[in-house]
Amino acid sequence: MGYSGAEISFLAMGDSPYEDKEYFLIEKELENLPENAKFIIHLGDIKPKERDCGEDNYKDFRDLLKRSPIPVFIIPGDNGYSICNDRAQAKQFWDQYILDFEKNWKLKFPVKRQKEQLENFSFFLENTLFIGINLFEKNDRDNIKFNQILRNNIFWIKENLKQYQRRIKTLVIFAHDFSGLTNKTSDYIACGNAFLNSWAKKTFKNKKYFSDQFVSIAQEFKKPILYMQGNHHCWSHDQPYKEAKNIERIVVNKIENSPMVQITPGDNNFVVDQRINKKINIFIDTAKLGDTWSQFFLGAEYLRLNDKANAKKWLLKASNQNFPPAQVLLGVFLRDSNNYADALKLLHAAVQDQNFKNKKATPLSYQKRIVRFQKETLIKSKYDGFFELGAMYLAGLGLPKNHEKSLQYFQKASEGNVGVAHHYIGAMYLKGLGVKKDFKKAKSWFIKGASRGVQRSKYMLGNMYLNGQGVKKDYKEAIKWFKDAKKDAPNLLALGRLYLYGLGVALDRKTAIKYFKSAETEGSIEAKGVLKNLGIIPKK
DSSP: OOOOSSOOEEEEEOSOOSSHHHHHHHHHHHTTOOTTEEEEEEOSOOOOSSTTOOHHHHHHHHHHHTTOSSOEEEOOOTTTSTTSSSHHHHHHHHHHHTTTGGGGSOOSSOOEEOSSOTTOEEEEETTEEEEEOOOOOOTTSOHHHHHHHHHHHHHHHHHHHHHHTTTOSEEEEEOSOOTTOOOOOHHHHHTTOTTHHHHHTSOOHHHHHHHHHHHHHHHHHOSOEEEEEOSSSSOEEEOOOSSOTTEEEEEOOOTTTSOOEEEEEOSSOEEEEOOTTTHHHHHHHHHHTTOHHHHHHHHHHHHHTTOHHHHHHHHHHHHTTTOHHHHHHHHHHHHHTTOHHHHHHHHHHHTSOOOOOOOOOOSSTTHHHHHHHHHHHHHHHHHHHHHHHHHHHHHTSSSOOOHHHHHHHHHHHHHTTOHHHHHHHHHHHHHTSSSOOOHHHHHHHHHHHHHTTOHHHHHHHHHHHHHTSSSOOOHHHHHHHHHHSOOOHHHHHHHHHHHHHTSSSOOOHHHHHHHHHHHHHTTOHHHHHHHHHTTSSOOO
16 A cells, blocks of 8 residues: 555655754754655664763654654664663663654554564555665674674565565665665765775675675666665765666765755656755744744855845844844854944944843753753853954954954953864964963963864964974974864975974875875965975976
């Protein structure tokens, strides 16, 4: 029996919610789903903040997705329970709150579960067979058990294909990752998954077994197959097998980065809508009703789309309601548009002490996370405002340069642990701007910046060890910081020189040239000059 609808369209997401913000975004999206979507597939993974994986993580996830007006199917992922200190208890919570999740709705079509592996399910709608399998890998996952899981998956796919073979026009497989498959493409690695190469080096026989079996199934089936997965927080759409080109693969992005993707199976293909610009639809109605959070997110989304007029319009509406996150974002926007006077007014308004009123949490457990996200965002915006004011005084934008005031604002921002504020304070001590030059204090502030992920702070620490500023000259320590920093031109250039002259490492001209070439690719004129002197680039 199939679904009595003219067309089956469904939505997919994965690896969410990881943070409180994503509870907010998913709730908003569930309130604004496309009318023609019949169900949602969650491709695995929630991420408890603590590895004790308390029961509330699973309750909150359940309560959030139960808000969906259409059925939600969920498959397990590697962070669902396998990362937990007590895996058995976490798996018990997952089974209690997540397994058979679609039973929270009155379905108009039958769903089957595999007896040997209850996480596996299947259903048949309008000539398309949908199959969910338990497929994810962790390095410490039991190999023998994983082997049996993969065999169960193949058996489940074959069994369903046999049952529906005469009616199937397209097949959709839902899994969490691609670890059971080989022949990963360069596009997939470019999607942020280079670490899969380390998996590929492992000689798991079960991986080859699953891959060979899946390709064999596809070759025999011949019709279009869509393999959908999450796990890697990025988007990819490719054909991973040369020997089975009827297999398409989609890696879905995180909700924080992109809304749910929408898929519509056709008779001979799959229509894919990334919906990358659909966040506007999610916020527009409530923004028009005056909701400041919606106005803020709508303005931010228009800004991402480079629609400056609409971005300014909605950020201004939220700013007029004394909403600090919008005031800071609009202030930065105006500053970058050389409207310094209005930017300063907004930033000064954002850092004023205010009594914010959050909506009271409802009995739904997950909404306490949204309240927490909103509170933290409001607090953070104040410290961000302090930083932006410091930057304007430092550069003299719309007012005379004032290093002392700039430092004061950076120090206030640092109280909110704004990493880039730590970095700027370090730079001011390094150069003696508004304070007496002090290399030791500079180093201390750069370390704070580095701990917050500020790449420039890591570069500066490498440079201090390279030149012996406030520390004993130490080339090995310099290399450590340069390598830890983002691979931009200054870091790459510095590493090239250290390898070229054998400072802190064995002299290695080949590696040095590699770094110089990378630096030149990043736009370093100096690296280009070095390559010319080395005879790598011909001199004109």
